[in-house]
Amino acid sequence: MLKTRGLYFSYRPEGGTPFALAGIDLEIYRGQHTAIIGPSGSGKTTLLKHFNGLLGPTRGEVLVSGRTTSCTSQLPSIRRICAMIFQNPDNQLVATTVEEEIAFGLENYRVDPKKIREQVDWAMGKLNISHLAAYPPHLLSGGQKRKVAVASAIAMQPQCLLADEPSSMLDPDSRRELQELLRSLQRELGLTLLQVTHYLEEAALADRVLLLDRGRVTADGPPEKVLTDLGRLHAAGLTSSTAAELAALLREEGLALPAGIVQNQELVDSLCLLKPSG
Amino acid sequence: MLIETERLTHIYSPGTPWECWALEGITLSWKPGSFVLIAGPSGSGKSTLIQHFNGLLLPSSGRVLIDGEELGSDKAALGRIRRRLGLVFQIPEQQFFAETVFDEVAFAAANLGLSSAEVARRVKVSLERVGLDYEQFRGRSPFNLSAGQQRLVAIASLLPLELEALILDEPAAGLDSGGRRQLALLLADLRRQGMTVIVVSHHLGDFISLADQILFLERGRVVAAGEVEGVLRRLAQGYEPYLPPVTDIMRRLVLRGAGVSTAVFELAAAREEIVSWWGGNSG
Numbered sequence: 001m002l003k004t005r006g007l008y009f010s011y012r013p014e015g016g017t018p019f020a021l022a023g024i025d026l027e028i029y030r031g032q033h034t035a036i037i038g039p040s041g042s043g044k045t046t047l048l049k050h051f052n053g054l055l056g057p058t059r060g061e062v063l064v065s066g067r068t069t070s071c072t073s074q075l076p077s078i079r080r081i082c083a084m085i086f087q088n089p090d091n092q093l094v095a096t097t098v099e100e101e102i103a104f105g106l107e108n109y110r111v112d113p114k115k116i117r118e119q120v121d122w123a124m125g126k127l128n129i130s131h132l133a134a135y136p137p138h139l140l141s142g143g144q145k146r147k148v149a150v151a152s153a154i155a156m157q158p159q160c161l162l163a164d165e166p167s168s169m170l171d172p173d174s175r176r177e178l179q180e181l182l183r184s185l186q187r188e189l190g191l192t193l194l195q196v197t198h199y200l201e202e203a204a205l206a207d208r209v210l211l212l213d214r215g216r217v218t219a220d221g222p223p224e225k226v227l228t229d230l231g232r233l234h235a236a237g238l239t240s241s242t243a244a245e246l247a248a249l250l251r252e253e254g255l256a257l258p259a260g261i262v263q264n265q266e267l268v269d270s271l272c273l274l275k276p277s278g
Numbered sequence: 279m280l281i282e283t284e285r286l287t288h289i290y291s292p293g294t295p296w297e298c299w300a301l302e303g304i305t306l307s308w309k310p311g312s313f314v315l316i317a318g319p320s321g322s323g324k325s326t327l328i329q330h331f332n333g334l335l336l337p338s339s340g341r342v343l344i345d346g347e348e349l350g351s352d353k354a355a356l357g358r359i360r361r362r363l364g365l366v367f368q369i370p371e372q373q374f375f376a377e378t379v380f381d382e383v384a385f386a387a388a389n390l391g392l393s394s395a396e397v398a399r400r401v402k403v404s405l406e407r408v409g410l411d412y413e414q415f416r417g418r419s420p421f422n423l424s425a426g427q428q429r430l431v432a433i434a435s436l437l438p439l440e441l442e443a444l445i446l447d448e449p450a451a452g453l454d455s456g457g458r459r460q461l462a463l464l465l466a467d468l469r470r471q472g473m474t475v476i477v478v479s480h481h482l483g484d485f486i487s488l489a490d491q492i493l494f495l496e497r498g499r500v501v502a503a504g505e506v507e508g509v510l511r512r513l514a515q516g517y518e519p520y521l522p523p524v525t526d527i528m529r530r531l532v533l534r535g536a537g538v539s540t541a542v543f544e545l546a547a548a549r550e551e552i553v554s555w556w557g558g559n560s561g
């Protein structure tokens with residue numbers, strides 16, 4: 001579905017700054033939910049922007065469903081395949097009502113107005129925001145703005161969603177709600193979901209986790225493996241989830257906990273199951 | 279800096295279809311040198327509240343008092359307050375204006391009438407305190423940094439001032455775990471120097487070990503306020519997702535009948551508590 005070959009990228013190719021992406025070879029499969037983690041400045045946003053052609057490689061190649069992003073005539077179709085949800089939703093809002101906002105992308109593609117209406121209504125329904133159709137987007141709460149951004153993206157009926165820290169401004173309840181929503185869209189519509197997150201508890205729900213460090217992929221695998229590789233995470237300046245960190249401390253104390261603990265409840269279940277009865 | 283409000287109410291767009299009661303009768307009093315966490319669902323009024331502390335917003339009714347002096351429309355008094363109390367916005371980009379990180383951080387210091395060598399020294403120290411390398415970042419545009427780096431620059435730009443109080447609106451959003459740890463260390467340092475620090479955060483866990491006080495809002499009203507332990511006990515009844523992760527693990531253990539304390543927020547303390555329960559006979 002998405003592929004990079006020998007991808008290098010510099011914001012100033014004439015030199016002076018290190019590569020923001022320094023040799024990335026990746027293949028993301030159709031329908032997969034991949035979480036990208038990494039310290040601030042490691043290149044997560046830069047990588048995501050390569051998959052819908054907002055940025056083009058300095059060296060190497062990026063392929064979206066077999067189309068190269070280096071060919072500008074392919075960009076319109078690539079952007080319909082891969083829809084992006086940006087880090088800061090305010091930068092994405094352009095219209096005066098929620099429904100115009102969601103229709104905006106489709107109008108750019110000169111989709112038939114009747115079809116636009118249908119897809120906008122469908123997207124608002126999916127996100128439970130039909131009641132906000134006539135509301136000015138800039139007066140919405142952070143969580144609601146996020147939902148509008150997701151609705152705008154899925155209204156395009158993309159095959160792939162690129163979500164850049166969609167939950168970083170949200171409270172815990174809205175975060176969980178958004179996470180469940182993205183998951184169900186991914187399952188129901190067969191979407192490929194590529195999501196950047198700083199919350200490793202959230203990354204734990206993905207099929208696959210990529211760790212980015214200084215423009216390179218330094219770990220790639222299922223969450224229970226990448227998120228419990230504390231050595232590598234610490235080397236990148238990150239800590240794992242609280243449960244994974246606490247499990248490691250308890251193992252040092254001689255508690256025989258199983259490997260692969262990432263979530264609070266997993267730790268609690270293991271502790272209660274394994275505690276020697278006194 | 280003593281920060282107080284009396285029955286503070288704030289109404290946005292009164293008399294329009296979008297009228298919104300963002301704060302309803304909030305009364306609070308925070309002693310100088312306090313470290314306060316403000317939490318609550320989005321839309322609960324956190325950002326609205328803190329913008330009253332430096333007069334960016336004025337009450338619809340009720341009062342805000344800084345060191346006993348009521349904040350009103352007196353421009354000179356507001357100017358004096360803003361030199362003593364710094365505010366870092368939720369979206370730092372909105373407060374940038376300079377072409378380089380150096381100029382951004384130097385701006386406030388230069389306004390104090392310091393020599394250019396002293397300004398440069400303060401800029402270097404400020405950037406290093408937030409964990410940004412001076413040589414690497416001084417010439418960069420603040421607008422072209424990653425979101426986490428932008429937040430650190432916004433904080434650094436206030437450090438050259440000798441502030442008495444610092445208020446940060448969701449400073450941890452967009453920061454990685456290393457950045458959150460670095461920020462907690464910096465805030466601990468400021469607190470040791472006697473600064474009053476107020477942090478809005480959904481994630482109580484990041485700064486809980488520094489806090490004296492928590493204020494938890496919902497729909498413009500106070501759900502719980504006061505010392506940390508009491509507030510966390512209240513949040514454990516219906517607001518569980520807001521608990522610090524360590525406290526949540528302890529709470530889940532207690533639900534399974536384990537004899538551990540829930541008044542634990544840090545990894546090291548949790549390890550001790552669990553090890554002693556594991557070795558003991560109870561539960």
Ligand SMILES: Nc1ncnc2c1ncn2[C@@H]1O[C@H](COP(=O)(O)OP(=O)(O)O)[C@@H](O)[C@H]1O
Nearest residue numbers: 011020039040041042043044045046422423424
């Ligand atoms: N528009 C830009 N111009 C120049 N450098 C940039 C720009 N955007 C990001 N960078 C730099 O590229 C690197 C990677 O940034 P980014 O992809 O935003 O990181 P992340 O999303 O992982 O925090 C960082 O060092 C950042 O400062």
Ligand SMILES: Nc1ncnc2c1ncn2[C@@H]1O[C@H](COP(=O)(O)OP(=O)(O)O)[C@@H](O)[C@H]1O
Nearest residue numbers: 140141290298300319320321322323324325326
């Ligand atoms: N400029 C504004 N105009 C109208 N309503 C606003 C404005 N800013 C915030 N609100 C509303 O006030 C309430 C509180 O918002 P805010 O203080 O931003 O909450 P929080 O920071 O806790 O997320 C919300 O319902 C929000 O929609």
Ligand SMILES: [Mg+2]
Nearest residue numbers: 044045424425
């Ligand atoms: Mg980013």
Ligand SMILES: [Mg+2]
Nearest residue numbers: 324325326368
């Ligand atoms: Mg806010």
